[in-house]
Every structure is written in C-alpha cells, then in structure tokens.
Amino acid sequence: MKTPIFSATAATLAFLAASIGSQVVQAKTAIDTFELVSSEAYKCAHGEQGYEGAAIGCYREGNSLSECPTNYFRARSAGFKDVDLSLRPCAHRGCTKTPREQVDEFTSFANTNKMGYRYLWLYVSTSDNWGSSPPEGNQATLNDFKEALDAASSTTLWKWGIATSASDWKTITGPNDWELDNTVPLWYENHDGQPNFDEYTPFGGWETPFAKQYAKDSDVCGVRFSQSYYIE
Numbered sequence: 307m308k309t310p311i312f313s314a315t316a317a318t319l320a321f322l323a324a325s326i327g328s329q330v331v332q333a334k335t336a337i338d339t340f341e342l343v344s345s346e347a348y349k350c351a352h353g354e355q356g357y358e359g360a361a362i363g364c365y366r367e368g369n370s371l372s373e374c375p376t377n378y379f380r381a382r383s384a385g386f387k388d389v390d391l392s393l394r395p396c397a398h399r400g401c402t403k404t405p406r407e408q409v410d411e412f413t414s415f416a417n418t419n420k421m422g423y424r425y426l427w428l429y430v431s432t433s434d435n436w437g438s439s440p441p442e443g444n445q446a447t448l449n450d451f452k453e454a455l456d457a458a459s460s461t462t463l464w465k466w467g468i469a470t471s472a473s474d475w476k477t478i479t480g481p482n483d484w485e486l487d488n489t490v491p492l493w494y495e496n497h498d499g500q501p502n503f504d505e506y507t508p509f510g511g512w513e514t515p516f517a518k519q520y521a522k523d524s525d526v527c528g529v530r531f532s533q534s535y536y537i538e
Contacts, residue, residue, distance in 0.1 A: 332537065332538055333501075333535065333536075333537050334358040334359055334388070334535070334536055334537070334538065335356070335357050335358065335359070335501060335533060335534065335535055335536075336357060336358065336359025336360060336361060336388065336517070336533070336534040336535075336536060337351055337357050337359070337360055337361070337526055337531040337532070337533060337534070338360070338361035338362070338363070338392065338519070338531065338532045338534060339362070339363065339377070339529070339530070339531050339532065340363030340366065340371065340373075340392070340394075341363075341373065341529075341530070342373040342376060342377065343377050343380065343381075343529055343531075344380070344529075345380045345383065345384065346527075347526075347527045347528060347529040348360070348377075348380045348381050348383075348384035348386070349384040349385075350526075350527035350528075351384070351526055351527050351529075351531070352381075352384045352385045352386055353384065353385060354527070355526060355527060357386075357526075358386070358387070358388055359386065359388035359389070359390070359534070359536060360377075360381040360386045360388070360389050360390070361389075361390040361391070361392055361427065361534070362374055362377045362378050362381065362389065362390070362391055362392065363391075363392045363394065364378075364391045364392060364393065364412065364415065364416065364421075365392075365393040365394065365395075365408070365411075365412045365415070366394040367394065367395075367396045367434070368395075368396035368401060368402065368403045368408060370411065370412065370415040374391070374415075374419075374421075375419040375421060378391075378419070378421045378423075388424060388538075389422075389423050389424065390423055390424050390425040390426070390427055391412075391416060391421065391423045391425075391426050391427070392426075392427045392429060392469065393408070393409075393412055393426060393427065393428055393429065394429045394431070394434050395408055395428065395429070395434065395451065396408065396434075397434060397435060397436045397439075397444070397447050398435040398436070398439065399439060404450065405447060405450040405451040405453075405454050406450065406453070406454040406457075408451075408454075409451065409454035409455055409458050410454070410458070412426070413458050422463070422464075423464050424464060424465070425464065425465050425466060425467050425491065426455070426459070426464055426465075426466045426467075427466070427467055427468070427469040427493055428451055428455065428466060428467070428468055428469065429469045429470070430448070430468055430469065430470040430474060430475060430478055430479075431469075431470060431471075431474050432474050432477050432478065436474075436477075436478040441478070441479055441480030441484070442480075444478045444479055445479055445480070445484060445486075448479070448486050449486070452486060452487055465490070465491070466490060467490045467491035467492060467493055467516060468486065468490060468491075468492055468493070468510075469493040469494075469495070469519075470492075470493075470494065470495065470510075471494060471495040471496065472494065472496075472507065472509045472510075474495075475509055475510050476509070479510070483509060483510065483511075484510065485510055485511035486510065486511075487511075488510070488511030488512050488513070491515075491516035491517070492510070492512040492515045492516055492517075493515070493516060493517040493518070493519065493534070493536075494506070494512075494515050494517075494518055494519070495518070495519045495522075496518060496519070496520065497519070497520060497521055497522050498520060499520060499521055500520055501518075501520050501533070501535035502518075502535060503515055503518060503535075503537075506518070516536060516537075517534050517535065517536035518534060518535050518536070519532050519533070519534045520533060520534065520535055521533040
C-alpha cells in the first residue's frame with residue numbers, strides 16, 4: 307500500500323512527554339534509510355523538522371554497505387544522538403555466509419569505521435527472502451542469529467533488536483506465534499501514518515514495542531525516508 311507524503315513535522319511529537327510514576331517517558335520520532343543521504347538533508351531533518359533518531363542501513367544480503375559510514379557521520383554531525391544501525395541478513399538457502407559470519411562481518415565493519423551506536427536492528431522481512439524456507443528452518447536461522455548477536459553484544463555498549471511486522475513474523479516463523487526472545491526490543495512496521503502505538507496487538511511474545519515504523523518512503527527534506535515513532 308502506498309504511504310502518503312506527510313506535511314506535519316516531527317517537531318510536534320519530539321518533545322511530548324508523559325509522566326509514569328516518577329519516570330518521564332519521552333515520545334520521539336526517527337528517520338531511516340539504506341540510501342546515501344546528504345549532510346544538508348540530515349541537518350534539515352534534525353534541525354528544522356525535529357527528528358531525534360536516525361537508523362542507518364549498514365548490511366544487506368551478506369555485504370557491508372559503503373554508504374553506511376558516510377551516512378553515520380553525516381547524521382552525527384547534524385546533531386543526531388540516537389543513532390542505530392540496521393542489518394538485512396542473507397537468510398535463504400543460497401546464502402554462502404552463516405549468521406555468525408554475517409554478524410561478525412557487520413561488527414568488524416562497524417568497529418573499523420569507529421561507529422558507535424545504540425541498537426543493531428535485525429530485519430525479519432519477507433522482502434529479504436525469509437519466506438522461501440519452511441518455518442522450522444527460519445526459526446533455526448533466527449536462533450543462530452540470536453546466538454551470534456548475543457555473543458557479539460555481550461562485551462559492548464550496544465544492544466540488538468528485531469525489526470519486523472506482525473504479518474511478516476507469522477509468515478516467516480509460522481502461524482503459532484513463535485517466540486525468539488521477547489527481552490530484546492521490537493521495532494514493528496505498520497504503515498498507517500499514525501505516530502503512536504494505539505493499534506498495536508502483541509505478537510511473537512512482545513507485549514510492548516520499542517518503536518513503530520509508521521510511514522515508508524515519505525518525502526522529508528527532499529529525501530525519501532521511512533518514519534518511525536519511539537518512546538524512551
């Protein structure tokens with residue numbers, strides 16, 4: 307489904323805060339892309355539009371992306387403090403690299419380029435050919451990625467999470483609401499244009515999401531970004 311282009315700025319949401327007990331929870335918005343983005347676009351998105359988070363695609367189908375370090379440092383220079391990196395894995399039968407090899411390659415690439423980040427998001431999407439294997443095979447592959455990511459993050463400051471939609475998760479892992487690890491954060495996808503979690507229905511063991519991608523390929527400062535909402 308095509309997502310309309312939004313004219314409302316993220317600034318209307320970026321400083322929303324709600325008190326829960328003694329803890330202040332802040333609602334924020336983020337942009338994400340796997341494409342090369344100019345410094346000017348990042349400065350506009352953060353300084354003029356009020357986006358506080360940036361997720362940057364760094365790995366796709368078994369290969370590190372050369373655009374990633376450039377985007378990372380441009381986002382940092384523009385003032386983004388909440389910067390995450392994304393990994394779209396090679397998960398089909400024709401892959402020549404194991405989950406551990408892909409994670410090790412990714413982390414080595416990030417370390418070599420001196421990129422510090424909050425979260426590494428593992429995409430679980432039918433557009434990445436996950437759906438070509440039986441659910442049991444995909445479950446085994448996901449467990450292998452979990453083991454590799456747990457090991458890689460155990461001695462670092464970054465954490466990892468899952469980026470998926472409810473429909474993709476069920477298509478890939480089976481219809482019985484299979485759980486991988488509900489202690490890692492969920493960044494779910496539902497392109498309804500609403501920067502909130504109001505429609506969220508638990509799946510995969512995640513009772514509460516961390517973030518929601520609510521719009522895909524919208525025009526933000528002249529660049530096609532996907533837009534997300536998250537709470538910290």
